[in-house]
Amino acid sequence: MPQIAQAAETFSSQLFWLLVFFGLTFFVIGRGMVPRVMETVSMRDKQISDDLAAAQLARDHADAEEEAWRERENANRAAAHDLVVKAKADAARKSEQHLAEAQERLDTQLAEAEQRIETARTEAMNEVEMVAADAAQDIVRRLAGVEVSRPVATQAVKESLAHG
Numbered sequence: 001m002p003q004i005a006q007a008a009e010t011f012s013s014q015l016f017w018l019l020v021f022f023g024l025t026f027f028v029i030g031r032g033m034v035p036r037v038m039e040t041v042s043m044r045d046k047q048i049s050d051d052l053a054a055a056q057l058a059r060d061h062a063d064a065e066e067e068a069w070r071e072r073e074n075a076n077r078a079a080a081h082d083l084v085v086k087a088k089a090d091a092a093r094k095s096e097q098h099l100a101e102a103q104e105r106l107d108t109q110l111a112e113a114e115q116r117i118e119t120a121r122t123e124a125m126n127e128v129e130m131v132a133a134d135a136a137q138d139i140v141r142r143l144a145g146v147e148v149s150r151p152v153a154t155q156a157v158k159e160s161l162a163h164g
Contacts, residue, residue, distance in 0.1 A: 125161075132157040 133153040140148045 129154060129157050129161070132161075 133150065133156075136157055137148050137150070137153045140146055140153075
């Protein structure tokens with residue numbers, strides 16, 4: 001069979017060209033293109049890691065800024081609370097002062113009113129004693145027909161009022 005006899009020549013020629021083609025392909029792609037692709041992938045990985053590092057740095061910076069803002073906000077709230085407490089204390093102190101002044105005025109007015117009442121009571125008692133002494137003098141003169149002096153009648157009325 002002649003086809004079988006040619007198979008060795010055909011296969012050796014095809015095998016030679018197959019090895020040449022794959023060898024050439026290996027050197028062009030394997031030695032030329034693959035290193036460039038790997039370099040591109042490596043640069044891309046480096047860019048991604050750099051971007052992630054920059055993002056983490058920005059996040060850390062933002063967290064620090066937020067913490068500083070929270071501290072300032074808490075300090076401002078504390079200062080506002082202190083102002084409110086101070087304002088309440090001032091208002092309470094002023095209110096107590098006004099109440100003390102009003103109480104002092106009321107106490108003064110009450111003392112003056114009590115003094116006026118005491119004076120009026122004393123005057124009324126003196127007038128009652130005078131009327132009672134006049135009435136006693138008149139009653140003794142009419143009933144007993146005896147004339148009683150003013151000082152004696154006044155003394156008798158005072159004694160009677162002191163016991164009664």
